[in-house]
Amino acid sequence: MEVVLEKMKALSDKNRLRVVAALMENEELCVCQITEMLGIATPTVSRHMSILLGASLVESRKEGRWVYYSLSAAFPNPLLRWVDDSLANSASLASDRQKLSRILRCEPEELCRQQKDK
Numbered sequence: 001m002e003v004v005l006e007k008m009k010a011l012s013d014k015n016r017l018r019v020v021a022a023l024m025e026n027e028e029l030c031v032c033q034i035t036e037m038l039g040i041a042t043p044t045v046s047r048h049m050s051i052l053l054g055a056s057l058v059e060s061r062k063e064g065r066w067v068y069y070s071l072s073a074a075f076p077n078p079l080l081r082w083v084d085d086s087l088a089n090s091a092s093l094a095s096d097r098q099k100l101s102r103i104l105r106c107e108p109e110e111l112c113r114q115q116k117d118k
Helices: 002-010 014-025 031-038 042-054 077-086 091-103 108-117
Strands: 058-063 066-071
Touching (some): 014 066, 014 077, 014 091, 031 042, 031 066, 031 091, 031 108
Antiparallel strands (some): 058 066
């Protein structure tokens, strides 16, 4: 029961759900891309990602100074399908898709530099 509760708690935040939805459509995203999409501070993004990691919903890999996240192979398929079906007509996720389209055209180094200049 604890495992189920941990996964449900991890998905009970709007920003974490937005990240999961974005990762459902993109193989992986780096922290700077997630930060830009959500429009929140990097430490807050890191906290959200830590919760998703702890629930085994995402995996991370480090490449140089960049940390990339992807959906975990351990993400339960029925739960993934339910999230996908439930969010299919979400206006905020449509907006996130548009933002990500712009964000993904920018190299992570440039994106990170822009974020530091803000």
